[in-house]
Amino acid sequence: MAHRRWELAHVHPRHHPDHAHRALRPVDAALRPPGAHGHPAGGDPRGRARGQAAGPGQGHPRGPPRQRAAQGRHVDGRHRRQAAGVRPARRARPAHRARPAHRRRRRAGAQPGRRRRRPAQTGRSGGVTAVEVRGLGKTYGPVAAVTDLSFDVPPGxxxxxxxxxxxxxxxxxRMVLGLVAPDTGSATIGGxxxxxxxxxxxTVGAVLDTSGFHPDHTAGAHLRVYARMGxxxxxxxxxxxxxxxxxxxxGRPTRGLSTGMRQRLHLATALLGDPSVLLLDEPANGLDPEGNAWLRGFLRELAAQGRAVLVSSHVLSEVEQLADRVVxxxxGRLAVAGPMTGLYAAPGVLIRTPxxxxxxxxxxxxxVTVERTATDTLLVHxxxxxxxxxxxxxxxILLHEITPVRxxxxxxxLDLTGGPA
Ligand SMILES: Nc1ncnc2c1ncn2[C@@H]1O[C@H](COP(=O)(O)OP(=O)(O)OP(=O)(O)O)[C@@H](O)[C@H]1O
Structure with missing residues (x-):
């Protein structure tokens, strides 16, 4: 069995069984270049910390991957050659290992310049659904965290x-981002x-938490590192x-940044790759009222550019002004998904009359339905x-008051969930 080295990676305390802040993950996974195996931070999805943003990732990189690999940390020659940008020479196939006939035929019939069509990967072209969640399920021991969950996050x-x-x-x-493996169902981005x-x-920029910065890096240095990695x-x-x-x-070290500043820095990191899809877990946390108003306008603008934006929030008054759709x-189960307007009961008219x-x-x-809410009060739909x-x-008939109510x-x-957000 290959010998593996391990290093400490940051893990959100809530998601670690012993509530420790750090967990082991293999060094070779940590050193993978951004985007390798589909994970921008270059880590094993199960090793990635909650809160590490997808897009250009939010780990603690220690330099560009090529440079790190060139430092000789990978042991075999193949990695060193790749680090130096050298492709290994093709060896001639020995006669006793000749290519099978069916593969020769396939090669001979291949049309130069034509590639197999790949499915669409983003939602910004052609109006395809950006994110599709279908029958998603995840159980942690006795806790059913998510059960048979299906919804869409459309572009725009x-x-x-x-x-x-x-x-x-x-x-x-986290399941959409491949950070947690679902037990059932699937989550796809542009299919x-x-x-x-x-x-x-x-393709995807995500902010799941406001931790995960190297404390000694300035905000600018943090972004430059992730830009280089991506x-x-x-x-x-x-x-x-x-x-x-x-x-x-x-120019300020990230350790001294306020929560609101961290939110902005995470958002900036997620946007480095100009992604078509944004997944933001409570991005308004820690923002002052001015920051909140800015964020609403900013996210609306990003959606207007054709991006699919999924935002979790507990602040319903803000969601009301921000969202087109709601899930x-x-x-862990779906209560409702659809246009925001569909969520509300029909508007009515409140009347006070003797x-x-x-x-x-x-x-x-x-x-027309008329509900008697008090002796002299009617609610008309x-x-x-x-x-x-x-x-x-x-x-x-004399009216003392007539007020449209929404x-x-x-x-x-509250009607849907039986409790506050
Ligand atoms: N890694 C984990 N190990 C064990 N249980 C977990 C893990 N991650 C989440 N859970 C549990 O799964 C359930 C859903 O948690 P999750 O964090 O997804 O909820 P949430 O809707 O994001 O909550 P909040 O609004 O408080 O952030 C909770 O009961 C949580 O304790």
Whole structure:
């Protein structure tokens, strides 16, 4: 059995059985270049910490992969040759190992310049669904974290991912990113599993936590390292810093950054590869009201550019202003998924009148429902306020109040989940 070296990797305490902050993972996995085996941070998916962003990853890199490999840390000659950019020469096939006839035929019939078609990988072209979750399930011992979960995150829209604490939102996102292996079902991005994406860092950007920075790196250095690891041009670092408001604190070590600054830096890191899909776990955490307003506008703009944006949040008032669609889960199961407007009960009209009996009899029927909420108060569905006012006036019924009412997202959410977000 090959001898493996191990190093400490950061793991979110909640996700580690003994609540330690660090766990072992093999060094050879940690040294893989970004994008290798579909994982931008270059790590084994099961070894990646919760919170390490996909896209250009959020580990603790110790230099560009080629340089690290060239330092001779990989033991066999093949790795050293690859590190130096040298491809091994092809040896002639010995006669006794001649290529089988069917493979010779396939080669001879191959048309030069034609490649096998790969499925679409992003949602930005042709309006294909960006993220599809189908029958996803994950159990941790006795805990069913996610059960038979299916939903879509379409391109060009912001989809809010809601659910009470422990409902399974982060586990779902981690399964989409290939960080956790599902027990059942699948999650695909443009029809392809994350691990099979050709350019994962340029396809999906994710922020799952606000930890995971090297404490001695400045914000700018952090981004430059990840840009280099992802193979992105250096100017991209400046661009994402400007886009996300990191520029003013680019020179500060990450250990001194506030939660809001960390959020911005994570977002900047996730955007390095200009991804078509963004998965953001509570990105508004720690942002001040001004930062929140900025984030809403920014995410809406990213969606308007054709990206698929999935955002989990507990702040329903913000979600209400941000999202086009909503996915609500409860105890790992889907409660509802669809356009935001579909979540609300139909708007109604609240009426206060001393003639409640007469008005109720007058309006009821023909698709109009009238609910008596107090002696002098009615809630009417199915008729606009001006029509109600006209009917009351023509029958001499006095109105003390007439107010259109729209149920809040919070009420709809509480009805669905039986508790606060
Ligand atoms: N690595 C793990 N080992 C054991 N249990 C886990 C692990 N990860 C998640 N769980 C459990 O799975 C369930 C779902 O957790 P998850 O973090 O996905 O919920 P969440 O909706 O993101 O919650 P929150 O809103 O509090 O962040 C919880 O009961 C949690 O304790």
């Amino acid at each position: 829209e912001v989809t809010a991912f809601l659910g009470p604490n422990g409902a399974g939102k982060t586990t779902t996102m 392809v599993r994350y691990a099979a994406l050709r350019r994962p860092a340029a 193979g992105f041009p250096r100017h991209r670092t400046e661009e994402v810093m400007d886009l996300t408001g990191v520029t003013p604190f680019a 609500v889960i409860r105890e 003639g409640a009996d007469g008005l109720s009899a007058l309006l009821s029927g023909d698709g 199915g008729l606009p306020a001006d029509r109600i006012a006209a009917e009351a006036s023509s029958h001499g 149920p809040t997202l919070e009420q709809a959410y």
